[in-house]
Amino acid sequence: MNTKLAARINDQQQSVIVAVQSYVAQKLAHDFxxxxxxxxxxxxxxxxxxxxxxxxxxxxxxxxSAYLHDVIDEKVVADVNQAVSELRDYLFSLNLTQTQINQIFDIIENMSYRKNLSSVKKLSLEGQIVQDADRLDAIGAIGIGRTFYYGGNRHNIMHNPAISPRTQLNEDNYKQPNTVINHFYEKLFLLKDMLNTSTAKQLAKQRHEFMLQFVNQFEKEWRGEA
Structure with missing residues (x-):
């Protein structure tokens, strides 16, 4: 951790972070x-x-919030309500205040791409930072790898030129199966212009360009072009 940043975290808070890190590692140990x-x-x-x-x-x-943002996500857990209840109890056990717990849940329950399709959620500055960080990990080389990995996990086909990317998405149809390549057009190519902070916007530029080049090359090779 950066020295200036470390100065903003006291020893008690650092102990909580270490405990949460272990909690999350256990909860996500079997995620594929x-x-x-x-x-x-x-x-x-x-x-x-x-x-x-x-x-x-x-x-x-x-x-x-960055550590906890996926432990109640429906893509990851079988029972969201149970996961929420367990997480609340766990955070109380760490002696977090009710205000802090509310801040965390406001972030992790409202930051996802799907939750912002119908209407954009107003996030705190802290929420905007976590959302940006999560979206940065969805693009670039890592984003490409994760997209194909997730698509395979959900048994989605890689590509079918006859299936056009959807232009009108909402919370319900977003969850319906589609091709892996269409996911780039429906979400990943859009993220660069949806970031909140200047730092994230700068970091996104190279990752975005890398994705564009990859998909262009993928589609050329799919068509059998040299």
């Missing part, structure tokens, strides 16, 4: 959808990078 602890650690790292330039943000809330 691209939402495993490796993804979480990357999101935490990206959130810390953004935090350096966001001095008004509560670093403790950002880091905890």
């Amino acid at each position: 959808s691209g939402h495993d602890i490796a993804h979480i650690e990357r999101v935490v790292s990206l959130a810390q990078t953004i935090l350096i330039n966001e001095s008004n943000a509560d670093a403790f809330i950002v880091i905890l």
